[in-house]
């Protein structure tokens with residue numbers, strides 16, 4: 242007879258660990274099943290971890306967790322082939338405890354976080370792949386099948402937190418295979434550099450951190466972006482774009498990453514570094530419209546598995562953590578009532594509706610499709626802006642009035658007034 246738990250959590254990423262942590266803390270018998278050798282070994286993110294959402298689960302976690310740097314400097318660079326227009330924000334408030342965000346390396350962070358769930362009483366099973374959900378004759382989910390011999394486990398409820406690659410949901414008929422225009426692929430390298438070199442290059446000191454998002458040339462104008470984040474003694478450097486765009490342009494993400502590191506404004510930042518890790522991972526960017534059912538009889542879906550990513554704000558782990566916490570709250574209420582029906586578990590969706598998670602996902606639901614239909618935003622404007630500034634800042638004896646007219650003429654030649662107004666309207670609509 243398979244072992245029976247109150248809850249089974251599929252996947253030990255931020256969503257799954259949070260759900261397991263909260264359920265174990267509230268006295269439920271919970272098992273977390275992870276396919277990696279350890280939590281974190283299969284996981285990648287840039288990664289910026291926002292404090293608030295995890296602080297709601299483990300107050301003061303940041304005093305103990307293996308974090309890299311607290312982020313005080315955030316920049317957005319628009320790149321042409323050989324130049325950059327830079328916007329940024331450095332904030333001394335973000336330099337004070339309890340801080341706003343941290344850079345993390347997931348191999349270390351997830352392992353630590355999973356240990357906290359285990360300390361609360363959750364059982365962690367690693368190197369085990371969940372292959373599908375088990376159902377009873379009425380179609381209710383009653384457990385999982387794994388790739389282990391005799392590997393079936395039973396539970397009152399299964400919380401699916403398998404991340405972007407939703408093989409369990411697909412095998413269980415809950416979600417179709419995602420479309421290539423709803424999924425991004427990202428590659429990332431961890432490049433080691435001496436601590437003092439990083440601090441000099443990014444003008445930070447101590448545990449201060451800087452993060453840069455780069456748009457335009459790094460992805461050849463495709464919908465996506467590149468990033469450079471400072472860790473203690475390494476940089477996380479990567480880029481990603483929609484899979485459909487990579488297919489259309491017939492380029493490989495790895496080729497683009499190599500090209501990106503040679504860009505004149507990027508090369509000096511990574512010079513002399515040694516590549517320690519290379520990773521590739523998917524990101525569900527289909528947004529609100531591409532979300533699967535979030536609950537059903539005997540199951541809930543959290544985090545990336547549910548498509549909870551807001552790429553424009555570089556947010557995913559915080560939505561995963563919040564959804565894991567709200568799923569656990571729902572399960573505790575269901576256990577008290579002895580009712581794991583879809584009707585009872587629908588409280589999870591209501592909780593998400595009241596939180597920032599569904600509010601933000603709904604607000605940005607038109608952004609990715611709009612960007613895919615409007616290649617000018619990342620394909621034309623970064624170059625246009627760079628050329629305009631280069632011309633304006635080149636002191637060559639041309640009177641300023643004449644220069645302004647030349648710049649305006651050039652801009653209007655590439656994007657006539659009607660197109661500019663149309664783009665502004667489209668962006669305003671897409672940002673809700």
Ligand SMILES: Cc1cc2nc3c(=O)[nH]c(=O)nc-3n(C[C@H](O)[C@H](O)[C@H](O)COP(=O)(O)OP(=O)(O)OC[C@H]3O[C@@H](n4cnc5c(N)ncnc54)[C@H](O)[C@@H]3O)c2cc1C
Pocket residue numbers: 251252253254255256257274275276277280281283284285286287288289290291369370371372402403404405406408409427428429479481522523524543544545546549550555556557558559561
């Ligand atoms: C390159 C990149 C950069 C990113 N940068 C940021 C960032 O800076 N900030 C941010 O907030 N978010 C970022 N994200 C998004 C963030 O990583 C995700 O939103 C977040 O990890 C989602 O957490 P999760 O627990 O839902 O899924 P995951 O972290 O993917 O965890 C899923 C877990 O389930 C396991 N698993 C999967 N299938 C099975 C199975 N069948 N059986 C058992 N175990 C299974 C996996 O091994 C994994 O451990 C980034 C993502 C990428 C790819």
